[in-house]
Amino acid sequence: xxxxxxxxxxxxxxxxxxxxxxxxxxxxxxxxxxxxxxxxxxxxxxxxxxxxxxxxxxxxxxxxxxxxxxxxxxxxxxxxxxxxxxxxxxxxxxxxxxxxxxxxxxxxxxxxxxxxxxxxxxxxxxxxxxxxxxxxxxxxxxxxxxxxxxxxxxxxxxxxxxxxxxxxxxxxxxxxxxxxxxxxxxxxxxxxxxxxxxxxxxxxxxxxxxxxxxxxxxxxxxxxxxxxxxxxxxxxxxxxxxxxxxxxxxxxxxxxxxxxxxxxxxxxxxxxxxxxxxxxxxxxxxxxxxxxxxxxxxxxxxxxxxxxxxxxxxxxxxxxxxx
Ligand code: PMV
Numbered sequence: 001x002x003x004x005x006x007x008x009x010x011x012x013x014x015x016x017x018x019x020x021x022x023x024x025x026x027x028x029x030x031x032x033x034x035x036x037x038x039x040x041x042x043x044x045x046x047x048x049x050x051x052x053x054x055x056x057x058x059x060x061x062x063x064x065x066x067x068x069x070x071x072x073x074x075x076x077x078x079x080x081x082x083x084x085x086x087x088x089x090x091x092x093x094x095x096x097x098x099x100x101x102x103x104x105x106x107x108x109x110x111x112x113x114x115x116x117x118x119x120x121x122x123x124x125x126x127x128x129x130x131x132x133x134x135x136x137x138x139x140x141x142x143x144x145x146x147x148x149x150x151x152x153x154x155x156x157x158x159x160x161x162x163x164x165x166x167x168x169x170x171x172x173x174x175x176x177x178x179x180x181x182x183x184x185x186x187x188x189x190x191x192x193x194x195x196x197x198x199x200x201x202x203x204x205x206x207x208x209x210x211x212x213x214x215x216x217x218x219x220x221x222x223x224x225x226x227x228x229x230x231x232x233x234x235x236x237x238x239x240x241x242x243x244x245x246x247x248x249x250x251x252x253x254x255x256x257x258x259x260x261x262x263x264x265x266x267x268x269x270x271x272x273x274x275x276x277x278x279x280x281x282x283x284x285x286x287x288x289x290x291x292x293x294x295x296x297x298x299x300x301x302x303x304x305x306x307x308x309x310x311x312x313x314x315x316x317x318x319x320x321x322x323x
Contacts, residue, residue: 009124010050013116013318015102016041016148017176017277017285019222019234020215021241022157024194024208031141032161035211038218039148039155041169042176043315049098049117051081051125057093065099080118080142087138088126096122102310111190115139115146116318124320132317136163145190152317154222156215167222169314172230173290178310179300181256181282190280193250201248210240231275231287238277252281256305260284263303272296 022037062069062077069077081094098114119139123130130138132150140147140161148155153169188196198204214237221229242252257278264276264286272292277285284306288296300309 007054007125007127008050008052009121010048010321011117011121011124011318012046012048012321013113013120013149014041014043014046014315015113016145016155018145018148018279019154019230019237019277019287020218021211021237021277021279022144023211023241023244024198024204025144025191026159030161031144033144033157033159034208036159036215037145037148037157038166038215038222039145039157040174040176041149041152041155041315041317042178042312043169044310044312045100045102045113045178047098047100047113047117048321049096049114049121051118051121052095053090053092053125054095055092057095060093060096062096063098076142077118080115080138081122083138083141084119084122084126084128087123088128090126094122094125111143112145112149113318115143116149118142119146120150120318120320133163135318137161150318153314156219166219169316171222171314172225172227174227174314175288175290175293176312176314177286177288177293177297177300178312179256179260179284179286179303179306180308180310181254181260181284181305183307187252188250188280193245193252193280196250197245197248199248201244203244203247207240207244211237214240227289228273231273234277234287235275242278252278254282254305256303256307257282257284259303259305260286260300263299267296267299 016039018037018039020038022033024034026032026034060078062074116139119135136147136150147163151165154167156166157163217233264274267274274296275287
């Protein structure tokens with residue numbers, strides 16, 4: 001239901017990194033994942049998005065990082081706005097300004113924070129006051145991983161398309177070291193990577209079979225605060241996902257990815273509890289607890305092919321900013 005007082009709203013959202021990966025979609029409409037996923041929302045990186053509904057506009061307008069967006073991102077923005085307009089019972093077009101404080105479309109999960117911030121700002125600007133799980137449904141239809149960024153700490157997305165909080169940010173003394181191995185945009189967008197995997201990979205069926213068990217392991221380890229089990233299950237999820245994609249010819253790794261993975265294995269041999277995960281891009285995200293943070297950070301900064309390391313911690317839910 002819409003209420004007066006809408007029109008303009010600004011929201012901030014953080015990216016999230018899946019510990020148990022989502023890879024593959026159900027055949028039904030609505031962009032519903034074929035497997036459950038569990039992620040941690042990251043502080044230290046954010047998207048800020050302002051949405052203004054304006055009767056004077058003939059069509060939606062979208063600037064991304066200060067420049068008018070290309071046709072494809074504009075179309076995806078309009079699709080989300082159309083869902084919000086349908087919910088609010090309005091037809092007004094909107095002006096959207098969005099900015100990331102980290103590289104866009106490079107596998108650093110900008111679509112997650114981007115669509116989370118857009119869904120939250122647009123629903124508020126349209127006069128809707130929805131619960132996070134309801135805003136998450138709006139975001140999910142544009143980018144399933146975005147649904148999880150409506151929540152802080154650790155969140156899950158199930159195979160009905162519903163999202164919920166699993167544990168608060170303080171559940172573990174977790175640090176996520178984002179080892180950037182390329183400044184380029186990712187080669188294959190996640191949706192086409194998933195579709196190719198489902199169509200061509202001989203291991204896609206195995207992934208669908210294994211993913212729910214790995215998810216259950218990740219979740220149980222998190223709830224038990226068992227970091228070693230959590231790290232092992234997180235790596236198992238990433239490698240199973242990438243193996244299924246690689247068997248379809250979808251390779252996100254570069255030389256820096258492999259060098260970083262080797263460094264993580266060496267660190268473990270030396271007694272540090274460090275674990276790696278990779279998404280639809282070449283960067284390696286290393287999970288570590290506070291006690292090992294410094295030595296793992298120092299080592300990862302020296303890896304050939306790692307351009308820089310961003311330090312992040314579990315962060316807050318997406319929020320509306322006072323304008
Ligand atoms: O929701 P999308 O289209 O951004 O796809 C996300 C895919 C992965 O990042 C690889 C896994 C995940 O669960 O976030």
